[in-house]
Amino acid sequence: MSTLFLPAALPHQREVLDAPDRFKVWRAGRRTGKSRAALIAALLGHGKGKHVGALHGGNVVWLTPDYPQSRAIWREEIKPRLAGLPGVALHETDRRVAFAGLGSLELRSAESIDNLRGRSLDGVVIDEAAYLDLEYALSAVVLPALLDKGGWLIVVSTPSAGWDGNAARQTPSYFNRLCLQVDAGRDGWRHWHHPTESNPKLSQHDIQLLRAEYPAGSAHAQQELDASLTASGASFYPELASLEDYVVPRDHLPTYLPDWWQAWSGYDWGYAHPAVWVPVVDDGRHVYVLDALYLHREQDHEQAASIRAQLALPGNEGRVPSACAKRVYAGHDAFAMRQAHTASPESVADIFDGYGLALSKASIDREAGAKVLRRLITNDRLRFVDTIGTRRLLRELQGLVPDPKRPNVPLKRDADERGEGGDDGADALRYALASLPYLVSEPAPDRGIGEEGKDPGDWTLYVPGTAEDYRDVAGGMVL
Secondary structure, three states, rough: OOOOOOOOOOHHHHHHHOEEEEEEEEEEOOOOOOOHHHHHHHHHHHHOOEEEOOOHHHHEEEOOOOOHHHHHHHHHHHOOOOOOOOEEEEOOOOEEEEEEOEEEEEEEHHHHHHHOOOOOOOEEEEOOHOOOOOOOHHHHHHHOOOOOOOOEEEEOOOOOOOOOOOOOOOOOOOOHHHHHHHHHHOOOOEEEEEEEEHHHOOOOOHHHHHOOOOOOOOOOHHHHHHOOOOOOHHHOOHHHHOOHHHHHHHHHOOOOEEEEEEEEEEEEHHHHHHHHEEEEOOOOEEEEEEEOOEEEEHHHEEEEEHHHHHHHOOOOOOOOHHHHHHHHEHHHHHHHOOOOOOOOOOEHHHHHHOOOOOOOOOOOOOHHHHHHHHHHHHHEEEEEEEOOHHHHHHHHHHOEEEEEEEEEEEEEOOOOOOOOOOHHHHHHHHHHHOOOOEOOOOOOOOOOOOOOOOOOOOEEOOOOOOOOOOEEEEEOOOO
């Protein structure tokens, strides 16, 4: 006679396993025993018998982010415990265990999740769910597979503020967003949170020694040990955590902006992903982002007309000066000939020119552009005029996280089919700020600037890194 040995649930694990809820989300730090709890649920069920596991007749799938992790669980948790037991058949190739006259447990990776389509399951465990495309897994495969039998679901993971592999490159991970949705009252779900210290098997002294290895305020420690959804350093621009420090009301600026203020704009072309136009002015002390115009599923002519309308609306001349249209820094795709223009081989730049919008090629180096934006923020030079568009742009900037492979560059993030959640506004702002290195100085007030019959005086544009570093220009906006 052989005996199957399973670990006893620890108090913090029992808190999750004993609950009667059908759909559970468990957010926990490293080494809290998430996978062990998943093993118990997969084999014995949970909810004090309400939700069956494989040993009580259930057909259960354990989903991991990739093949190596599912192989590790098979070798470390499944095979050593079950191999050789009577009535237990291990299918090594499929990583599937069948219990004679009972149920089955199958290990799968998210890389082959579509193979589960059409299945009818009693239960699913999703392990390290912040590191796979959880939104797709749930909506396209897992939840439909649980419909027939009213099956259960346990989603466990350490959170991740980064990209989880979703096609739209949205961040943070859907697991993080799911935790917030459940906390906000998503029907039928329940959420638990445990930091690493919750595991009584671990030495609390050793955990504190580990924490001491991280710098103060470490986002990595907050995410990996505290399982925090709001790790302070996870943002690419943590300086923008408090929006109110950078937002100013429109009446903070003159009703009609002085013509010596430098005015220009940035533009990021798009269609399914929004196109965004960002007008900017500089008074020599602050760079003001006047607005951010998001244009979703508009053709090139429509976009140009929409931008012109921002300049031509009655009473709007003082908010967005027409000079912003005369120097528009755009991504290089706006200068390519598009197959969609079958009537004539026009580029976006050609079309915009017909509307009085002069496009120039922007500096598109993402790392250099990020440095310029961060420098303006840290030097307290950047301000956002309070509009719906700039609020959306600021939320975009807040949501950016570092690229794991290039930490000095924000991770690329695409908008969804509704045009939401991307980084198109951030790109348009980056094009504007990284492409115009002029510094503005105010004309001397005693020279009678703009008054008829008086010397208009001179003012200076400084162009760093050029042979002629200083140019004297007669008063007025230089375009």
